[in-house]
Amino acid sequence: MGTTASQLGKDLLSEYQELTFLTKQEILLAHKRFTELLTKDEKDLPNTRVPAERILTLPELKSNPFRKRICHVFSTSEQKDGSLTFEDFLDLLSAFSDSATLEIKSHYAFRIFDFDDDGTLDCGDLEKLVNCLTGETDETRLTTEEMRQLINNILEESDIDKDGTVNLSEFQHVISRSPDFVSSFKIVL
Amino acid sequence: MEVDSVFYTDHSGRVHNNPLLDQLPSYQSLLYRRKSSNSGTKRRSSSRGRSGSSGSGKWGVSTVSRREEKQKSQTVQRPIRELPTTVAEKRRHVTQRLEEARELSSLRQLRQSTRRHLRRLRDDAQAWLSWLKLWRGDIRLIEGMFGTGILSYFSFLRFLVMLNLIIFVLMFSFVMLPLIIAPHVSGNITYTQKVGSVCSEYSGTARRGLVNFHEHITDLLSGGGFLERTYLFYGYYKVDKIHFPKATYNLPLAYLLVTIAYLFLSLIWIVKRSATGFKRNLIQDEDRFQSFCNKIFAGWDFCITNENAVRLKRSSLLYELRTDLEEERIKQKIADRTRKERCRIYLIRLILNLFVIGVLAACFYSIYSATIFSQKVQMDNIKENFIVDLIYEYLPSIVITLANFVTPLLFSVIINYEDYSPAFEIRFTLMRLIVNYCDCGLAKWWGQQEFAIPQNVLEIVYGQTICWIGTFYSPMLPAICTMKYFFIFYIKKVSLINNCRPATRPFRASSSNFFFLAVLLIGLALACVPVTFSMAQINSSHACGPFVNYNTSWEVLPTAVSELPDRIQKLLLALSSEAFAVSFFVVTCLAMFYVIALAGAHKRVINQLREQLAMEGRDKRFLIQKLCQAQRLSAIKSPVSKSQPRRSSPSYHTSFSNNFNEAVFLAHSPPASSTHV
Numbered sequence: 001m002g003t004t005a006s007q008l009g010k011d012l013l014s015e016y017q018e019l020t021f022l023t024k025q026e027i028l029l030a031h032k033r034f035t036e037l038l039t040k041d042e043k044d045l046p047n048t049r050v051p052a053e054r055i056l057t058l059p060e061l062k063s064n065p066f067r068k069r070i071c072h073v074f075s076t077s078e079q080k081d082g083s084l085t086f087e088d089f090l091d092l093l094s095a096f097s098d099s100a101t102l103e104i105k106s107h108y109a110f111r112i113f114d115f116d117d118d119g120t121l122d123c124g125d126l127e128k129l130v131n132c133l134t135g136e137t138d139e140t141r142l143t144t145e146e147m148r149q150l151i152n153n154i155l156e157e158s159d160i161d162k163d164g165t166v167n168l169s170e171f172q173h174v175i176s177r178s179p180d181f182v183s184s185f186k187i188v189l
Numbered sequence: 190m191e192v193d194s195v196f197y198t199d200h201s202g203r204v205h206n207n208p209l210l211d212q213l214p215s216y217q218s219l220l221y222r223r224k225s226s227n228s229g230t231k232r233r234s235s236s237r238g239r240s241g242s243s244g245s246g247k248w249g250v251s252t253v254s255r256r257e258e259k260q261k262s263q264t265v266q267r268p269i270r271e272l273p274t275t276v277a278e279k280r281r282h283v284t285q286r287l288e289e290a291r292e293l294s295s296l297r298q299l300r301q302s303t304r305r306h307l308r309r310l311r312d313d314a315q316a317w318l319s320w321l322k323l324w325r326g327d328i329r330l331i332e333g334m335f336g337t338g339i340l341s342y343f344s345f346l347r348f349l350v351m352l353n354l355i356i357f358v359l360m361f362s363f364v365m366l367p368l369i370i371a372p373h374v375s376g377n378i379t380y381t382q383k384v385g386s387v388c389s390e391y392s393g394t395a396r397r398g399l400v401n402f403h404e405h406i407t408d409l410l411s412g413g414g415f416l417e418r419t420y421l422f423y424g425y426y427k428v429d430k431i432h433f434p435k436a437t438y439n440l441p442l443a444y445l446l447v448t449i450a451y452l453f454l455s456l457i458w459i460v461k462r463s464a465t466g467f468k469r470n471l472i473q474d475e476d477r478f479q480s481f482c483n484k485i486f487a488g489w490d491f492c493i494t495n496e497n498a499v500r501l502k503r504s505s506l507l508y509e510l511r512t513d514l515e516e517e518r519i520k521q522k523i524a525d526r527t528r529k530e531r532c533r534i535y536l537i538r539l540i541l542n543l544f545v546i547g548v549l550a551a552c553f554y555s556i557y558s559a560t561i562f563s564q565k566v567q568m569d570n571i572k573e574n575f576i577v578d579l580i581y582e583y584l585p586s587i588v589i590t591l592a593n594f595v596t597p598l599l600f601s602v603i604i605n606y607e608d609y610s611p612a613f614e615i616r617f618t619l620m621r622l623i624v625n626y627c628d629c630g631l632a633k634w635w636g637q638q639e640f641a642i643p644q645n646v647l648e649i650v651y652g653q654t655i656c657w658i659g660t661f662y663s664p665m666l667p668a669i670c671t672m673k674y675f676f677i678f679y680i681k682k683v684s685l686i687n688n689c690r691p692a693t694r695p696f697r698a699s700s701s702n703f704f705f706l707a708v709l710l711i712g713l714a715l716a717c718v719p720v721t722f723s724m725a726q727i728n729s730s731h732a733c734g735p736f737v738n739y740n741t742s743w744e745v746l747p748t749a750v751s752e753l754p755d756r757i758q759k760l761l762l763a764l765s766s767e768a769f770a771v772s773f774f775v776v777t778c779l780a781m782f783y784v785i786a787l788a789g790a791h792k793r794v795i796n797q798l799r800e801q802l803a804m805e806g807r808d809k810r811f812l813i814q815k816l817c818q819a820q821r822l823s824a825i826k827s828p829v830s831k832s833q834p835r836r837s838s839p840s841y842h843t844s845f846s847n848n849f850n851e852a853v854f855l856a857h858s859p860p861a862s863s864t865h866v
Binding site: 015016017018019020021023024025059060062063064065066074076087088090091094095096098099101103104107108109113126129130133134135140142146149150153154157158160161162163171174175178179180181184185186187188 | 269270271273275276277279280283305309312313315316319329480481482483485486487488489490491492493494495496499503504506507510511514517799802803805806807810
């Protein structure tokens with residue numbers, strides 16, 4: 001099942017309402033923005049998959065340093081190229097919506113931050129994460145010494161079982177005590 | 190097969206292909222996080238093979254075993270949307286649930302469907318309510334451009350608009366409304382009158398005769414002239430009682446009680462709003478200003494869309510991280526301080542703080558003496574030349590402005606010598622500025638300014654404090670304040686978007702919310718002082734207002750109480766007696782101590798549990814490694830699996846293996862030969 005043409009059927013709409021955290025208006029707006037990304041012939045096909053480059057032209061994602069990771073995480077394509085169908089797009093918006101639970105948000109945040117997709121946040125992931133946050137150029141990176149100190153602090157705060165990595169439950173535990181997470185992990189069209 | 194990092198071992202490499210790990214209960218709970226509760230009904234767990242939901246197979250539910258499904262089927266069903274899977278997966282869940290539901294009794298089906306409908310109704314209601322929220326679109330725009338830090342200022346403004354509106358509604362419905370509807374409901378109004386007093390006539394500054402047009406405008410802007418005899422001011426409510434057909438309405442009592450009520454309401458609302466922030470601040474580690482994890486994991490505002498803002502946010506994050514790392518190094522240095530150095534620093538701090546207090550006291554005294562002097566001069570009516578007159582008239586304002594200008598500069602110089610950590614510096618300076626709030630930073634007049642949050646917040650808190658004090662004398666003041674904040678929102682928004690760039694000094698949304706409300710609470714406390722003083726001590730006017738017949742405003746209450754029936758009077762007197770107050774105070778203190786002790790106990794328990802968790806993690810890793818060792822050894826011993834590579838685990842060597850007599854296998858059948866390590 002997927003989207004057909006430019007209109008979203010009523011049953012589909014209520015189904016999406018039940019399966020995601022989005023309201024009706026948000027789903028309709030998402031549909032509108034998604035169809036704007038499609039080319040003319042693609043509009044008639046059901047279940048079109050939009051390549052990542054076009055998704056990344058959305059203004060909400062364009063300047064986000066995590067945009068590539070976001071597309072990768074929410075993509076259901078077998079080639080792992082970051083392309084999204086409309087339902088993947090809804091998944092994305094649902095996880096980033098206002099009413100999503102902390103659990104959902106922290107789950108997806110973990111996956112986004114897990115750069116090597118191995119299920120844990122180890123030193124390499126954390127280093128890439130910090131570099132994403134501060135900037136990619138040389139002047140905007142922390143020195144090796146500072147990075148080491150920072151990663152040590154992070155692991156000290158979040159690694160409960162002291163295995164040198166942060167797994168999902170440890171991450172969710174840290175996030176639950178972090179007051180800014182819910183308000184900052186938000187994308188609204 | 191999936192790899193769980195709980196069992197990730199540093200030394201011997203990843204533990205692959207181990208079905209034990211998947212079956213451990215803790216791992217199952219990791220995947221689904223369901224609270225298991227026995228619903229009591231048996232549900233058929235359909236063993237559908239779920240194809241991988243995503244290419245990143247570690248997170249797909251493709252490898253969930255049958256056993257786990259059976260476990261699941263006994264759990265309470267959470268809403269589908271809370272599952273962290275794709276829409277397609279959730280759809281399959283829904284069909285599965287529908288299949289299962291068909292087997293249930295009709296009562297259960299009904300219950301489930303009603304639950305679903307109620308949930309949908311609630312979602313629609315919430316969506317509708319949030320659509321109504323004031324300024325939703327504007328705030329979202331600001332969020333996109335500047336992040337959540339500055340957003341907190343605007344949501345603070347919104348809160349104040351609502352608060353003032355509610356206060357106005359309160360004042361209006363209890364004080365103004367009876368007066369307005371009295372003629373229409375055939376109510377009889379008795380006016381207050383003080384006989385035989387010299388001051389019982391007030392002519393006011395109402396202009397007589399031909400009035401110039403521009404004087405109306407000045408009156409409108411300054412609140413004098415014709416406005417004096419309107420609902421705007423306290424003097425208009427010269428009503429003693431309103432006799433309605435069924436009851437008598439005591440207006441002075443209502444006036445007094447509404448004043449107390451709105452102060453109380455503001456207190457409760459602010460405390461309630463700041464309660465969440467306060468709880469968070471308590472839970473968080475007190476040592477750090479902000480923990481590193483919060484900054485890294487929750488540091489990025491995903492709602493920022495502006496390219497410029499992104500660049501600035503990145504640099505501010507970099508700056509913040511560097512400062513925090515620096516601060517940590519400083520803290521280390523402080524911990525290493527010798528005794529002598531510590532004494533020296535404390536002495537310096539003490540002297541400088543005394544100096545600061547002295548400066549503030551001098552400011553207050555100079556303002557006070559300037560006001561007295563100015564008033565005396567005006568009363569004596571000495572007329573010198575024009576400029577000197579002007580100076581005398583505006584002397585208090587000049588002194589205040591000078592004080593406001595000089596003190597922040599002084600404080601910023603002083604704080605350099607006090608050698609606090611940077612975070613503490615900011616808060617301390619803000620606290621000192623509250624005493625003498627100001628609008629400093631003349632140097633930032635040209636070019637793009639930063640939106641200076643502390644100053645802006647102090648401005649509106651100052652305004653709100655004045656509003657609270659003034660509402661007692663001008664019941665329509667909250668309405669004026671509401672409109673004022675309304676306009677301020679749009680003005681600030683326009684100036685923000687057009688003139689300001691995002692702050693380079695970061696401002697955290699969460700702690701700033703709490704901090705703004707704390708400052709507002711201080712404002713409320715400051716406002717209560719003049720109001721209570723004027724209610725209780727200052728003699729009310731003999732000429733106008735509701736309290737003409739009484740000595741002080743407060744006297745209405747005892748008079749009204751004395752008119753109540755005897756038993757209620759006795760009860761009220763008992764409630765206000767010293768005995769009751771003291772015992773109430775003692776009980777409150779006891780409750781507070783109990784809660785503090787409880788919190789301390791909880792903290793200890795949490796620490797113990799953390800240590801236990803770490804220990805359990807280590808135990809688990811150790812056991813799994815031994816298990817794998819034993820399995821490998823037995824696999825090598827059995828003839829089939831000779832191809833299994835021998836993995837070396839250097840850390841957990843044979844020192845423990847002597848105690849390990851039996852191999853415990855959770856999933857596989859026991860090997861042919863007895864195990865021997």
